[in-house]
Amino acid sequence: MGSVNTVVSQASPPKKSFLYDPKVRAVFYQALLVVTVTYLFFQAGTNAYDNLQRAKIASGFGFLETTAGFDISQTLIPYSAAGSSYGDAFLVGLLNTLVVSAIGIVFATVLGFIVGIARLSTNWMVAKVAMVYVELLRNIPLLLQLLFWYIAVLGPLPQPRNSIEMGAGFFLNARGLFMPRPIFASDVAAILAALAIGIVGAVLFRRWARRRQEETGRQYRVGLVTLGLVLGLPVVTWIVLALVSTNPISFDMPRKGTFNLQGGMQILPEFVALLVGLTTYTAAFIAEVVRAGILAVSKGQTEAAGSLGLKPGQTLRLVVVPQAMRVIIPPLTSQYLNLTKNSSLAVAIGYPDLVQVFMGTVLNQTGQAIEVVVITMGVYLTISLVTSFFMNVYNRRMAIVER
């Protein structure tokens, strides 16, 4: 009888604890998180405030207006130690980062595609050479490679008076690569206009060709026409102008002086080392991305294209590559971002990029640690987000539309 009673009492509706309510738990956990994070930030903030007070560092972004007073070896905008502010120094560093990243991305993409396709070559020797390249470059830290290029390869170059002459006005010495600097006359506007017309024309032709192909199935030589319009038109304009009136583009050649080369355009060895290092390193990763993308296109696609009577070149251009691109683009985006972020290693070899100029020199001179770190990280975050946004847009346009 007693056992029955206990069973009954257990079976009666259990004491409903509001602690069992998932909603209550969710609120509790998240409140705990918010409290902890707020507490940490509050502690850090008050400590930082105290420490800054003690070090007599005024917080705020006013220091950006102060005169910088240090020189930067490569500047794309007018800059002088005496007249420019920390804000200008920031811009110089930012532009230098963007330049080396942009050029690096172009070169790394070209080299990466070549190596990636070479790894899939039916030629055993070519495939193995590409494989060794990828394995070697991927498994050695980029910093070490940069130091190697900068100190071991570019370091022993001769002094300016013994410059290595490479012909066509190109000289190489310990101070960098010297090359002819173009001087533009006022007529250069005509060439720019020709370029603009060429680009617009190429875009219009591509649209028209696509529509015609959809209507009639006829294919046009889009690539050739584009090349002719974009590259050919300005070149023709240049030649015509040079023949008819004065040459719109002349070159300031570097000349050998007693101590240094005079004139021309100088490219810093730091820039060369950083560019070479970033390009070869990232290309190894891009090669793997490309290889994976091409391998992801099933063999049936190639066979189907073949059975339709397409030539191997057409198969590659019209069937394999468009499908491979869909697989390639997302990881390729991360490689572009990695390259941009890795350009911050410039600090190790002294190329004046954002981190070297701003997080290095400016931070040390002003002691404005928080502001400088926030600005620098903000810049990289913005670059990352903008890049991934545009690549996502492109990716969405290229992605398979499933029906």
Added chain:
Amino acid sequence: MSTAVDMSHYVRADKIEALPPPKLARGPVAWMRENLFSGPVNTLLTLLALYLLYVTIPPVVRFLFTDAVWTGADRSVCREDMVGHPVGACWAFIADKINFFTYGSYPAAERWRVNVFFGLLAIGVVWLLWLRAPRRDLGAVYFFWVFPVVSYILLTGGNADFGGRFWTIFAIAGAVLIAALAAAAYALNASIRTAILAGAGIVAAVGITLAAIDWDFDLLPVPTALWGGILVTLIVATVGIVFSLPFGILLALGRRSRLPILRLASVIFIEFVRGVPLITVLIMANTMLPLFLPPDTSVDRLLRPLVGTAFFASAYMAEVVRGGLQAIPKGQYEGAMSLGLNYPQMMIFIVLPQALRIVIPGIVNTFIGLFKDTSLVSVVGIFDLIKTIEASRIDPNWAAPTISYTGYAFAALFYFVFCWGMSRYSIGVERRLAAGQKR
């Protein structure tokens, strides 16, 4: 309906001769014709590749082996003008400096402690990575708890000297924690005994750890300023790995959680850290960590980049783990729930084991990246392998033209052996895991 067709006109009566076998179906010559010279373009490519090899390989072999100098005490053996023949890599320099490259300025009499640390690390790595090793659960406990504590004591000398006041506070805090857990269990109608046991377990684990660090083992204290070389490189990598795996898993779970604030916090952390270069994280840790702490505390110079690397690696690990979590079919979650498992049980017993197994290659790849990235700590002034090489490179005792190349070659070899070994391992694991998918 008999339409007899005279087949004799169409069917051959006599046997035709068998064709001779193809002259070159196999063998080296056929292989070469197939793979190297199958057409004019391929022949050209082969010749190009051969030329490339001709340009690169002989100088490298000559530099690394043929012309290399293996023994000697100072620069005189490695200078072309002093020995009278071309000099390649100066391995004598490496041999002379190998202790500096390995231990930095760690006191010579205490270097056995570093060697023991290397040995313990090797045991932990093999235990965890060798898929058929016995009791890999114990291996995890060893690697993530015993090994860090023992290493800390070995390398620093232990004897943290907390003092009596600290232990009193610890005892009170422990008692409060246990009481709180018991109270929570009572309020939740759960087993109070389990709650007390769990609380006591946590307190005991933390207590044992702290007591071990506090205990005086009579080891000479070695400040981190003296550590250097491969020792520091391996420490930064190991700390990154030991912290990034659990933190990364927590962040990944947070990102996939249904709680909006928790998810938002995880997403912000992951995307923020992944969007900035490691070097800025390191500089931030270096300059801002002391700023954010109370004025009277000081952070060890080696600890700052360690915190930075751990954060950085966690964010990357979180994304790898998230990939694994997303790959687990929904049925697994539903099955776990229908068994009545709660969230931690579902994750620990059902989802995570499967998810982590899928992403082992990704985890190893993150480790490879982390291992290479440890070289960046040299930029913020930590004496890792790169920094020791940079310091030795300009030693006037060894002033010779090929010293820089030799130093970099040594470092490259070190990193390559580790990273390449790890990538081979991950390929092996991938193949093993794929074997189960084959039908």
